[in-house]
Amino acid sequence: MTQHDPRTVYLRDYTPPAYLVEEVRLTFRLAPHATRVLSEIRFRPNPDATGREFFLHGEQLKLISAHVDGAPVTPELVEGGLRLDAPDAPFTFAAEVEIDPENNTALEGLYRSNGMYCTQCEAEGFRKITFYPDRPDVMAPFHVRIESDQPVLLSNGNPGASGEGFAEWHDPWPKPAYLFALVAGDLVAHSDSFTTMSGREVALNLWVREADIDKCAFGMEALKKSMKWDEEVYGREYDLDVFNIVAVDDFNMGAMENKGLNIFNSSAVLASPATATDADFERIEAIIAHEYFHNWTGNRVTCRDWFQLCLKEGLTVFRDQQFTGDMRSHAVKRIGDAMLLRSAQFREDNGPLAHPVRPESFVEINNFYTVTVYEKGAELVGMLRRLVGEEGYRKALDLYFERHDGQAVTIEDWLRAFEDATGRDLSQFARWYSQAGTPRVHVAEDWSDGRYTLTLRQETPPSPDQPEKQPVVIPVAVGLLNPNGDEVVPTQVLELTEAEQSFAFDGLLARPVPSILRGFSAPVILKQEQSDETRAFLLAHDTDPFNKWEAGRVLARTGLMAMVLDGDGPHAGYIDALGRGIADESLDPAFRAQLLALPGEDELAQAIFETGQAPDPTAIHEAREALRRAISARLDDVLIRLYEAHQVSGPYSPEAEDAGRRALTNAALSLLSLTEGGDRARAQFQAADNMTQQIAALGTLLTIGEGEAELKAFEDQWRHERLVMNKWFGLQVAAARPEAAADTAEALTRHPAFDWKNPNRFRAVFGALAGNAAGFHHPSGAGYRLLADWLLKLDPLNPQTTARMTQAFSTWRRYAPERQALIRAELERIAGTERLSRDTSEMVGRMLA
Numbered sequence: 006m007t008q009h010d011p012r013t014v015y016l017r018d019y020t021p022p023a024y025l026v027e028e029v030r031l032t033f034r035l036a037p038h039a040t041r042v043l044s045e046i047r048f049r050p051n052p053d054a055t056g057r058e059f060f061l062h063g064e065q066l067k068l069i070s071a072h073v074d075g076a077p078v079t080p081e082l083v084e085g086g087l088r089l090d091a092p093d094a095p096f097t098f099a100a101e102v103e104i105d106p107e108n109n110t111a112l113e114g115l116y117r118s119n120g121m122y123c124t125q126c127e128a129e130g131f132r133k134i135t136f137y138p139d140r141p142d143v144m145a146p147f148h149v150r151i152e153s154d155q156p157v158l159l160s161n162g163n164p165g166a167s168g169e170g171f172a173e174w175h176d177p178w179p180k181p182a183y184l185f186a187l188v189a190g191d192l193v194a195h196s197d198s199f200t201t202m203s204g205r206e207v208a209l210n211l212w213v214r215e216a217d218i219d220k221c222a223f224g225m226e227a228l229k230k231s232m233k234w235d236e237e238v239y240g241r242e243y244d245l246d247v248f249n250i251v252a253v254d255d256f257n258m259g260a261m262e263n264k265g266l267n268i269f270n271s272s273a274v275l276a277s278p279a280t281a282t283d284a285d286f287e288r289i290e291a292i293i294a295h296e297y298f299h300n301w302t303g304n305r306v307t308c309r310d311w312f313q314l315c316l317k318e319g320l321t322v323f324r325d326q327q328f329t330g331d332m333r334s335h336a337v338k339r340i341g342d343a344m345l346l347r348s349a350q351f352r353e354d355n356g357p358l359a360h361p362v363r364p365e366s367f368v369e370i371n372n373f374y375t376v377t378v379y380e381k382g383a384e385l386v387g388m389l390r391r392l393v394g395e396e397g398y399r400k401a402l403d404l405y406f407e408r409h410d411g412q413a414v415t416i417e418d419w420l421r422a423f424e425d426a427t428g429r430d431l432s433q434f435a436r437w438y439s440q441a442g443t444p445r446v447h448v449a450e451d452w453s454d455g456r457y458t459l460t461l462r463q464e465t466p467p468s469p470d471q472p473e474k475q476p477v478v479i480p481v482a483v484g485l486l487n488p489n490g491d492e493v494v495p496t497q498v499l500e501l502t503e504a505e506q507s508f509a510f511d512g513l514l515a516r517p518v519p520s521i522l523r524g525f526s527a528p529v530i531l532k533q534e535q536s537d538e539t540r541a542f543l544l545a546h547d548t549d550p551f552n553k554w555e556a557g558r559v560l561a562r563t564g565l566m567a568m569v570l571d572g573d574g575p576h577a578g579y580i581d582a583l584g585r586g587i588a589d590e591s592l593d594p595a596f597r598a599q600l601l602a603l604p605g606e607d608e609l610a611q612a613i614f615e616t617g618q619a620p621d622p623t624a625i626h627e628a629r630e631a632l633r634r635a636i637s638a639r640l641d642d643v644l645i646r647l648y649e650a651h652q653v654s655g656p657y658s659p660e661a662e663d664a665g666r667r668a669l670t671n672a673a674l675s676l677l678s679l680t681e682g683g684d685r686a687r688a689q690f691q692a693a694d695n696m697t698q699q700i701a702a703l704g705t706l707l708t709i710g711e712g713e714a715e716l717k718a719f720e721d722q723w724r725h726e727r728l729v730m731n732k733w734f735g736l737q738v739a740a741a742r743p744e745a746a747a748d749t750a751e752a753l754t755r756h757p758a759f760d761w762k763n764p765n766r767f768r769a770v771f772g773a774l775a776g777n778a779a780g781f782h783h784p785s786g787a788g789y790r791l792l793a794d795w796l797l798k799l800d801p802l803n804p805q806t807t808a809r810m811t812q813a814f815s816t817w818r819r820y821a822p823e824r825q826a827l828i829r830a831e832l833e834r835i836a837g838t839e840r841l842s843r844d845t846s847e848m849v850g851r852m853l854a
């Protein structure tokens with residue numbers, strides 16, 4: 006367990022830094038294997054500190070020389086940094102170090118990607134660049150000089166002097182080292198500009214390799230929309246003369262919000278209609294917004310320590326969700342977010358990796374950039390907003406920015422801004438930040454003498470290190486419908502604060518049908534006895550779009566569970582209700598596409614485990630396929646009509662309306678092909694003039710065991726586009742039959758284009774393997790073995806990506822003994838490997854604990 010690991014860091018051990026930094030000057034003399042970094046750091050004693058020990062973080066640095074106020078010193082080099090007897094007064098520390106970007110395969114610190122220099126410092130990468138107090142509560146303005154013959158030289162802030170072989174940058178906004186960035190490469194810019202609300206002109210550049218210049222226009226538009234939105238909705242203006250974004254092929258995460266110089270995984274920014282799908286466009290728009298929004302929520306106001314990560318991530322995810330809702334559809338976005346929360350965050354929250362939104366300890370902080378911190382963190386912000394109302398929320402945010410601009414703060418500071426702005430006591434709400442696990446809310450109903458009573462009972466199961474749970478504040482949005490389908494009580498928010506509480510509704514003429522947890526108003530699991538007829542009724546009549554969709558989802562899930570557990574056949578009642586839903590032309594096509602999406606196999610495994618039984622991934626897969634075939638057979642007329650009536654004509658546009666139609670027609674295509682065969686998909690593949698249509702057709706063909714020629718044609722067409730080839734790799738594994746999934750993945754690792762050191766390519770194959778539930782969990786154990794082999798191969802080079810991907814094994818305790826034994830053996834094999842990274846050893850340790 007993490008608790009016994011001597012490397013564990015605890016929230017309760019926080020102490021303020023002994024010294025603060027007034028100003029930093031850095032000079033980089035770039036060279037692939039021997040980059041020199043010269044630093045000049047002005048320190049002053051921190052009046053709030055408890056000690057005077059001078060310690061600077063530093064890892065994998067060769068110290069060339071060090072000076073204090075110009076006099077040479079010999080620091081004591083210790084594990085993780087250096088120590089020095091420092092004056093109890095302001096002084097300047099200078100150092101020269103040498104680093105090796107070319108051999109930096111961890112992609113953390115300063116590294117090279119396709120010959121270009123770039124950085125990733127969050128969370129603790131700056132210490133691989135030079136000696137520094139690498140902690141977010143030390144903020145300083147930076148001056149940077151880059152010396153290199155690379156044509157484009159970038160760092161944070163505003164440009165200063167530049168000339169042959171050098172460029173200088175100055176960032177006036179005090180920032181922690183994790184927001185430092187540097188880029189040097191042979192890049193070209195897609196440029197534009199933005200005039201801020203106070204009339205300042207900001208130069209915008211999206212820097213890419215020349216071959217990618219045709220994939221920038223969409224990202225640039227998304228950036229301008231984000232800048233405008235943050236002004237209009239949050240009153241937040243951009244604060245530098247330039248905003249640069251750089252696309253990088255080798256990147257561990259999606260993107261990084263470095264001040265004035267965002268660095269993006271190329272998959273999270275580059276898009277053209279021919280190479281990117283509708284889903285890619287939507288994701289890119291959201292990530293551009295997310296990183297831009299960090300300029301205020303993260304950069305101007307940052308985190309005191311890494312335990313407070315959700316302070317910037319939960320809030321910024323919430324903001325990007327609002328933005329996407331405003332740009333597209335709130336209902337469709339909410340459903341998508343709820344699907345992600347349930348499939349990924351509930352999975353995490355109900356297994357060995359469960360941790361609070363604000364964790365209390367970690368061994369490797371990179372392991373805590375999780376769906377819990379990000380997505381559940383965003384849900385907490387959403388609940389706060391629901392509880393204090395839209396106006397209260399805006400007042401609280403204004404106060405938070407006003408009070409804490411330029412500071413590194415905590416969740417307590419965040420909640421205090423809400424309390425002070427709205428007068429509301431949030432002490433019980435704060436439990437959401439410290440308590441792990443997904444609350445269950447049980448519903449009981451009573452109807453007598455015209456009074457309808459809802460009794461809600463909450464309970465949160467134990468999680469690692471937290472055997473006992475306290476009741477939390479749960480906003481439960483409820484509406485009531487009459488038996489004829491009219492709404493009699495419009496949405497109101499019940500605040501469940503006790504372990505059990507009743508809420509009464511009077512003056513009703515007939516027993517109502519409740520619609521509970523509208524808009525998915527809290528990240529909880531609702532436990533409600535409901536007949537299939539009631540669910541079909543809500544699917545037809547609920548005025549809340551989320552619960553309308555949810556009613557169909559619950560019907561699908563309970564029907565599938567009955568197929569798996571009781572040997573039932575597909576439920577005709579569900580299929581007919583679904584048929585009416587998707588044929589309803591008053592509903593948005595994107596919403597209807599979501600109605601057609603069945604619960605995923607892992608989500609079903611989770612639901613079966615929740616009933617106390619061990620899920621069988623093979624049986625789940627077969628049931629889900631049987632239901633898909635039954636839908637195809639019974640609704641083929643509706644599906645053909647939908648497919649034909651909603652085709653998009655004219656030039657491709659990634660806008661929500663056209664994307665929604667394609668989502669619907671492609672969902673229909675995939676189902677239709679199960680009974681019709683592949684002709685329709687082959688025709689679509691031939692005719693496609695955009696990636697959405699092309700790849701949907703190819704995926705459909707592969708799923709029914711056809712499409713060999715198309716797969717080859719696709720490869721021939723796209724072999725020079727790395728991002729498209731990631732799809733080609735991933736799709737084959739995702740679409741493979743359960744018994745063939747591991748072999749398919751293994752064969753692809755021998756493909757000449759399988760560049761396993763590139764995280765996107767590695768994830769394309771092995772992320773798809775882990776996502777093919779029945780294939781990964783095939784009883785042969787081949788999937789487990791193959792993944793473990795490759796994780797062990799990657800770990801010495803790239804611990805971060807390896808550790809993240811070990812999560813594929815995290816559900817092992819759900820399964821029956823034979824599968825458990827197979828997975829456990831792989832986890833133990835990994836755990837027992839010599840020189841395993843700190844990242845990966847923490848993850849497997851937690852999973853085995």
Ligand code: ARG
Pocket residue numbers: 127128257258260261262295296318371374
């Ligand atoms: N702050 C970045 C983002 O959300 C993510 C950086 C994560 N980096 C890491 N090494 N864990 O937008």
Ligand code: ZN
Pocket residue numbers: 295299317318321
């Ligand atoms: Zn973020």
